[in-house]
Amino acid sequence: MTDPKTISPLDLDTPDQTFLDANELVINMGPQHPATHGVLRVILRLDGEKVLGLECVIGYLHRGVEKIAENRTYTMFNPYVDRMDYVAAVSNGLGYCEAVEKLLSVEAPPRAQYIRVILTELNRIASHQLWLGTHALDIGAITPLFYTFRDREEILKIFEKYCGARLTTHAFRIGGLQYEAYDGFEKDVKNFVSFVKPKIDEYEELLTTNRIWLERTKGVGVISGKDCIALGVTGPVLRASGVKWDLRKAQPYANYKNFDFEIPTGENGDTYDRYLVRMVEMRQSLRIIEQAVEGIPEGPIMAKVPKVMKPPVGEIYHSIEAPKGELGYFIVSDGSTQPYRIRVRPPSFVNLQALDVMCRGQLVADVIAVIGTLDIVLGEVDR
């Protein structure tokens, strides 16, 4: 494995050398490319099909979310965070609301906490399902995509019933929830859990022991736990490299400490292990949901939060375990109604750093597999 510290930046300015020596090929993959999950542009330097090095060019989806925050009140900025990782909007909302609550020194009431956990874990499953479908599609298996989308639809239906939106949900408010869980929420969630359990087995049946899938993912995009930590990689990618680090256990937020669940880890840090880790995570999320839906307490759903929020001067960093890794919000307050500065630590952006390390020496087809396994969302990378 290449040590990330020794990797020198790619010299892309030097064109192909002499005619007969012109073995190297510089290829532009993206921003319009079917497998770069949006508008990621990867400049590949190839020797035949072997990757000598690559460089990511990002920013095609930059909307200046962090700058927008400086001109919005804390409440007004809440819906914007949904647009960063739009396949896991609920997690983004949870992170932001909790960060501001920490700044305001309020805590959401228990009932709100439980519903938050249920929705966030549902969103984690939805995010992993979307990852699985697109990842398999990148590797050439087109069918799992439709199975995962079929089942993800059930989650989106619950979201839609709860708050009226399917993707950019804006499900939480600072201090709790705006909406009480609708009638039959518990029943819907329970139905979903029993519905999706066999479906996860179905995905695994298609892929886990599939010979071609094993050949395409085992030993591909290997990264060691040490390198992961050096590069700041978090989430399933880190856990698949054998580091047992999950913020839900390491720094319990919401009320995750009340639930019994396991953190899956891999051994080899390759694409197959990351696949297995995410599959187990889906099952663990179902476990959390089952416990949470059994134990939803009665009570208020909003804490006492002032109508006009003026957090005290200070700064706060709060991070949660989003489906893709550590999602952190660093908020600086100058005591006014608007944040002085918000800095988001998006998991996709940081994980994308590892692409070069994971791809050097592999083939073009592996680059596609690795981009898929990193599970990036360009809305979050570029913000």
Added chain:
Amino acid sequence: MHDLVQYITSYLGSDQTPGAAGNIFWAVVYVLLVFVGLSIAVICMNWLERKILAHMQVRLGPMRVGPHGLLQPIADALKLLLKEDIIPEGADKVVFWIAPFIVVLAAFTVFVVVPFGPTHAITDMNIGVLFMLGVSSLAVLGIVTAGWASNSHYPLIGALRSSAQMVSYEVAMGLAVVSAIMMTSLSEQGGTLSMIGIVKAQQEQGIWFLFKFFPLGIIAFGIFAIAMVAETNRAPFDLPEAESELTAGFHTEYSGFRWSLFFLAEYSAMIAVSSIAVTLWIGGWLRPFPNLLSGATWDLAFSLVPGLTFLFLAGMCFYNTVRMPKHPLFRIQTIGLAGFGLVLALIGLVLFIPAVRVRVNDIFWFSAKVAGFMYLYIWYRGTFPRYRFDQLMKVGWKVLLPIGFSLLIVTAVVGMRTELWAQMQEVLHR
């Protein structure tokens, strides 16, 4: 005039193919029939692939253009013909223009020797199998030129992958074919490379070569079945056009009519290699159990199958006509589906006429077997992820090739076992 009529009628009742009989008129007629039939088959295949794949993936597939999307392929073809014809500026225009024609030419020329029945082939060559393998491998030339002429990175990589893949799988394919050819030499007429001769050999030996020397025939067929998927660049060996890696591989820069030629060539190549497999291992035009269940009654029973198949399809159409929503918006679609069902039923009834029945039977069984292979192609596509390039090469050279070689030797030894035994006895007695 009289001579001409006599020339035309002189072929009727011949037990040879028109090409072998030297009758140009009927050869041209057969060529046209095969060309039209093939085009229709590709159109049907287009619709079927989309529908079957859709149903495997919990979708409906085309539903809007015509009842159950039946007119979708026609709409697609129209769209492709009307599209702007783009040739990239940096492309080598002449080569770019020629490349799709090479591919199409190779894919269609193969059908000269495909035997749809004992006399239903354009011609019969004594090197039929060799001709098919040779001509179908010409397609790689068109693909390489297409990739090179595009003057673009992705097509170039696609073309390189494609040439390496087709060349390496041809070797394994050839070995599997040789083992089937060796089986023909056990017939009384001796070994043959003629496509018609191979089917006749299977009839004479009373067994499909698939089951000959069990399991040797099946292994050879398996090698061929894997190699033929690789040869036609279909999933899971569709690396040359891996859409998630190379956007569209060698035909990335092609659009409109030229692109549709590649499409046409791909599907007719699939049909071509499937017909080789059917001819060599699954008894070509022979109906199931021609020797075991022989006799007039069985002949009659099996000759009813084509008509019944079409009646079944018509029945499906009528069933779905009844199930159509009873809304005025669906009136045209309902009528269309019922009309389509009627056409199918009519074809089915025509197929019951004894004179037609006898002539069509062979073609039907051949096409049905090929259709089975087409279904397999679609099934693979819905099930498997894609191989990586080095893994593909590994499968070709390190797995299929050694198996093919050992299979060849074992088949030879098993086929000659009586002679070998006799010779050994002779040596021992001496």
